Amino acid sequence: MNLHQNQLPSLKESINKYNLHAKKSLGQHFLLDPMINQQIIALAGDLTDKNVIEVGPGPGGLTRALLGSHAQKIIGVEVDQRALQLLHELQTYYPKRFTIVEHDALKLDLTTLCEAPRQIVANLPYNIGTPLLLGWLRQGQQWSRLTLMFQQEVAERVCAAPNTEFYGRLSVIAQWVAQCVIVKHIPPGAFTPPPKVYSAVINIIPKAEQPSADLFKAMEKVTAAAFGQRRKMLKGALKNIGGEVLLSGANIDGTRRAETLTILEFDQLARLYQQMNGYESNLPSTSNI
Secondary structure (H helix, E strand, O other): OOOOHHHOOOHHHHHHHOOOOOOHHHOOOEEOOHHHHHHHHHHOOOOEOOEEEEEOOOOOHHHHHHHOOOEOEEEEEEOOHHHHHHHHHHHOOOOOOEEEEEOOHHHOOHHHHOOOOEEEEEEOOOOOHHHHHHHHHOOHHHOOEEEEEEEHHHHHHHHOOOOOOOOOHHHHHHHHHEEEEEEEEEOHHHEEOOOOOOEEEEEEEEOOOOOOHHHHHHHHHHHHHHHHOOOOOHHHHOHHHOHHHHHHHHOOOOOOOHHHOOHHHHHHHHHHHHHHOOOOOOOOOHHHO
């Protein structure tokens, strides 16, 4: 039954009804301010006719803002039993547009939930945000956009430039496959309960050309070695994966350190590593990265 939207209980009423309070063990900090949630949806771009997946909708504050957009379908992936009761009630008001999937997002291929064009809009749980992002970056061609909220430090790592404090493996991989921009900072007081740090929203827009699965694995291997011992010079950090040949082939000085390399230089190293291990690339050249 599609109940009239005016009968929809307020967010506060729903939270109290189901005694839904944020759990520290789940990394939960609920964003309940409707104005901020609407701003996040606006930053996600034109959602008309898009299928939107929200990971960890919790009490449904961001979900309600999504349901107020022109998105074709909203799919909420939630594992918290307390939140599921609340979300199922919300679903009765939007039975054709809102679907709930009870599953751990880390163990689920989200692309199986809906057809393209698809994108993710989510206030990610703090304790699993980074592994979730890395999984989605591996399948960049499947997403039109990711609009994600992280702890500010994680957001800065994703968007950092070379030779800056937060530049590292996550920066390289994310910016290699996508355009990454911090579009909003959110203070702790906007959340319930307030976290100890600021949060930030990032827009991640995958590039038209995406690496093959093998090339992505090569990049993961190279960046893990390079930044795993970031105080070391590259000739030492990359020694165990054939660093001397890689650095020579890419014409990179082995006395440099990982944080000084550009995305393009890491791309060159990844392609060389891929060739050394018998892989073939599906990208025509490094100029598109």
